[in-house]
Amino acid sequence: MALVEIRDVYKSFQRDTQRIDVFTGLTLDIEPGSFTALMGPSGSGKSTLLNLIAGLDKPTRGTVRVGGAAVSDMSAGQLAAWRASNIGFVFQSFNLLPVLTAYQNVELPLLLTRLSGKERNDRVKLALDVVGLADRADHYPRQLSGGQEQRTAIARAIVADPTVMLLDEPTGQLDAKSSQEVLALLQRLNSEFNKTIIIVTHDAHAAERAKMVLHLEKGDLIEKPRATAAAMR
Amino acid sequence: MKYLRLVLANLGRHKLRTVLTILSVALALFLFASLRSVTTTLAATAQFGGARRLVTTNATGLVFPLPLAYGNRIKALPGVTGLSWANWFGGKYGDGKRFFANFAVDAESYLKIYPEIVLPADQRNAFLKDRTGALIGKRLLSQFGWKLGQNVTLQGTIFPGDWTFTVDGVYTPTDPAIGDDVLIFHHDYFDERIGRAGIAGWYIVEIDDVSHAPAVAKSIDDLFRNSSSPTKTGTEREFQATFATMWGNVSFLMSTIGLAVVFAILLVTANAMMMSARERTGEIAVLKTIGFSDRLLFALVMVEAGVMALTGAVLGLGGAKLFYPAINFNGLGFLPGFTVAPSTLIIGALVAIGLMLASGLAPALRAARLPIVQALRHVE
16 A cells, blocks of 8 residues: 555646646655655646645645555644654755754754654753764754755654654755765665655655656656666766 | 744844844833933822822912911911911022922921821931931932031022921821921921912812812802912822823923834834845745745744844843932932833733734744745745
8 A cells, every 4th residue: 555645636826817727637646665756847746746745835736645544635734743753844945943952953853743852852862873873963953054954854764653754855956965964864864764755856876765756847747767767967 | 942042143143233123122122211200200199199188289389379368367377287388489409400309398397297207206306406407318418418407508499498307307208208308498498498389389288088078179169269369179089190290291292202212112123024034035035945834934024023023121120210319310309219110011921922923923923925946036
């Protein structure tokens, strides 16, 4: 059974008097433990698809199910609680809270759980250790490099052990070296910890790390094997 | 408690702005407490007065005296059990910058009719025997560093000349409305110095029964209705109220200024909170993406507003409560017993809660209703 099931999804936006159809009957399955890259030109609906899976946005029509839960039917309150335990989201611009240390940023999702202070501490330390930033726990985002910030954001995304990790252009603001570090980390999370990862990217290097590459073109989906993705460079 | 660190971190984001906002709330509530305390102190003074004491003044106005000869005629009326009289003197001491009330009284009857004026028996006797003696409230001792037995010279303003008195006694009032910074001296000496003019500023009339007050007052006023100086008699409370109503417009002004200041600060605080929330649009969207619910974010923003408003309230109201007793404030003698009443603290706390709601509600609602996707597009 697929972890992410998208069935006959329509999504349209209204811009002034114009209606923009992003998806017109999109259907897609993503298996648990997969590492999927979503590629495509700007405006093709990559981020919109990610938002639908994360429950940040709702389809105009159709259903989105993640781990058996009908995300598209949930209320705002149900979605918030569901996201807290099922979704690990990583943004292009890291989006760490500047007033919190790396440790405190990573701890944020755990504040929404019933874990004790000690349990939270153990989980945060483990997450920071996994991303290789155990020694940067007390640093504020302004004291970290871009790569370190993004790794902190990844630690924040994995700390609550979510069902699926969604990453929107995670290497978009990183230099080549930091990009490679982040991608290697994602690959490790997928292979070693069996995390299901869906990554939106323009970067063919990033897509190379994925097991599956989905190409979106004007809302239509073209599945490509990894070798093809490499050739797209 | 686990969210406290997040709240404090947000408050510490712009430390100077947070501190200035808290200080502005504190200042607003300090001013509110101070101005309201003027009003409540005046109102409390107006409530002073023994139920069995009436005051007779000139019907034309308080500044016009009555003949001293009225005393015996009033005393002879049925229902009158005691009588005393006093005259405003208005002398100043030194450079006159530190004002205190001083008036001439018929000493023996005055002390008898006012049991609220308490002093040691030997000092009382010394004062009664000394024609140029004076009694002072205990505050004047510390205010001017006077000592018992010392000669004190006042410069007359209404009644010119240097008036020297010996401090024979120091009293402590049992009712704060009496004032502990008043100097009283013998009316007889006063009358002699002004050439036996035979005047009294007002009479204090003690009656046998509270229920007889209207009848006795009427009989006094009827007695002098057709004389050159008709009288106006009322209860002592009414008499005090006439003093208080002299402040009537000032009280209104103070209440108005107090409210205006609080309202102005409210706008400043609300603006600071709105600005703070607007700056964090992206962060709020990120927190929502992580799983923070609308309700939780609403609560967190309200708690931030609450911490600022209530810290300001503690500083402002607590400051006012401690500051005035510390400096022995009595409004240059016009506000005896000046104190920040518990009711003022309660109203101040309610104002602070109102401030929290007014300044926190809009940004909190904004945070709760923020559409995630649009907000993320704004920061991504």
